[in-house]
Amino acid sequence: MDIKHYMTEVGRRARAASRAMAKADTRAKNQALLLIAAAIRREADALRAANQRDLEAARANGLAEAMLDRLTLSDKAIATMAEGLEQIAGLPDPIGEISNMKYRPTGIQVGQMRVPLGVIGIIYEARPNVTVDAAGLCIKSGNATILRGGSEAIHCNQALAKLVKEGLAGAGLPQDAVQIVETTDRAAVGELITMPEYVDVIVPRGGKGLIERLIRESRVPMIKHLDGICHVYIDDMADIDKALKIAFNAKCHRYGTCNTMETLLVARGIAAEVLPGLAALYAGKEVELRADAQAREILAGYPRLAEASEEDWGTEYLAPILAVKIVDGVDEAITHINTWSSQHTDAIVTEDYSRAMRFLREVDSASVMVNASTRFADGFEYGLGAEIGISNDKLHARGPVGLEGLTSLKYVVFGHGEVRE
Template identity: 65%
Template sequence: MEIQQYMQTLGQQARKASRAMARATTGIKNQALLNIAAQIEESREVLKQANAKDMARGEENGLDAALLDRLELTDGRIDTMLEGLRQVAGLADPVGGITDLNYRPSGIQVGKMRVPLGVIGIIYESRPNVTIEAASLCLKSGNATILRGGSEAIESNQALAACIAKGLEDAGLPSQAVQVIETTDRAAVGEMITMPEYVDVIVPRGGKGLIERISRDAKVPVIKHLDGICHVYIDNDADLAKATNIAINSKTHRYGTCNTMETLLVHQDIAEKILPDLASVYTSLNVELRGCEKTMAILPVAIAATAEDWDTEYLAPILAIKIVDDLDHAIEHINTHGSHHTDTIVSENYTKSRRFLLEVDSSSVMINASTRFADGFEYGLGAEIGISTDKIHARGPVGLEGLTSQKYVVLGDGEIRK
């Protein structure tokens, strides 16, 4: 009951602050971002001390090395935060722009104005730099934010929250425009995702388990993706050099990212020509290959893929390979087994490329480019709060515009409806 009241209070404060944020001019929002950077710069030692407490507690609690690494706030990472804040200050303000303002026969002018969403709840895990990334994007897009970081980073996040509050106040904005939840009680998340009167949208960042749980229980819209089961389809009309480069880059540029290829589809007419060379590159990079029966016949190095492989996001140096009959077979496989994230065709054929673009039902569909490009920075959004594979609201990499909505504006001169 106490936690419920605490979250309700945070929600009310956020709703109130969101009104001031929606009104805030671009100049004032940018000033707040630069103020926060200045506060962090000044508080370097305080931040590192707070982080040291988190690290010590994490070690005591037996966190594994990977988690401890993500938790650590080094000078380099603080510099990256500062750079991020300055970059967001430099981005165009998405709020207030009016588009498609046209006269109607009745005499009224009708257009659409871009407006903030209101209050955004962010739920994330150990990395404390997400506190600054998320807060800066929500601030720039005119939203109020409630942040819920991992319990293992609570000291670091509270220290960062103090810098944010000071930066907002110094710019004349309400410090409650960004609130970091002060308790590690897990019930806080349950409350936050079920108060639609105070929270307009939830952005969860973290493992699939966390995101599934939140999506299931939320009474508020959730901007999310669960899996990144991305495909490269090498068509029989592919340029072999492009196909090789793209297939290698899409898998091996980084293994743990959501836009990494997990399944390679190859047209049956080109498989014998391209697969042996490709396989030797993968093998030299220690990528384990799992293939369909036809693939096994061409690549002795491959082990047999099971039905489960086609639905698996490995996030590891493992690749599933399937030989398909034709384009239809490839599209059918992607739409059935993919996660609607990012899929590429490699082909020189106009008609087949065009069909792939139209018919693959994913948030990013590519021709002759690496799946690794599916990213807010690479797309020119300037920043990214996450990637959405849902069809409602933002889809694909979500930047500042994805944190806004639109409202209709009508300019009249006394018109009434006949």
């Protein structure tokens, strides 16, 4: 198989399909989503069988248990995929929306129309549900998409792609609007990220290693985030109860997610009051605390206490480990965060109005919170209805990215024969 030729053909077909998708009406797009959801429910047995083939191959290849877990398509996962599509069908269509129409002194009327980006390449690892979620978001936002899933899930992804194409065809939309890369050859990724003539944006979903490689090699813009080194700062004007709840939830609700707290900053004035209570909560979850000298004094006797090195401030543990640092106050907290944060999500706990406002304004991260757990940084929790990923970049989309992040705005001008004087 000539990978370059194959990917060029995939790209060419995606570009052509994107033209039809851009002008597809809302009813057709919603119909496709509902047909795909129905097909997924109807073909649940076939999907499980395809998934079984993937799982057997993965076990034969000695894949780790966590990976097998993510690869498994349970009955619940199948139902959730179908429901997700139905939810996307229920969201307002972002495309064609015209905003800010204003008359100018020359007589022309100027506004902006929301339009699709064009062709979106999605590169992801094992999870087969990404195939359906991403296809659904791209269909609704009028884009064509090229999906490159993990090779471990190839049978399942092919089975899902068949159902997606069936739904597209049933709604009169081009089947090429959603294409699965049919080869597991890694060279296909190299092609996908270097054909800007066919692909407008890449959304990578995966570990830091994958994304770092894509950043180095991609010639197509990306909507991405590398990692989540999230902070909670407990100010000396914090409400102790809120501080305990938030700092516990932000660390222990789930360890492996990008919006989990990795470093806790505590104002010196409240440390002796708040840290022992927090330690009692963390001890129940066997969380290791890597603390600076002052915090270690207060935490003396904690069963899993270690010395924090500078490296800890820049580490995303994705595990029951937490870095702890005592700071003078909000100034040092902001400086620490703007130095070490991955600009994903950072929160302050305080009852002081001015410090809350300063933190919101000055912390340079995609999500900045007052008195709430960092775990809320999520497209569903923010009310976007669905999420294609999270962006830590400042250009285009920042933070959780839903349908709107897959669109652009063009200027539209309504005239009456006006010319420039």
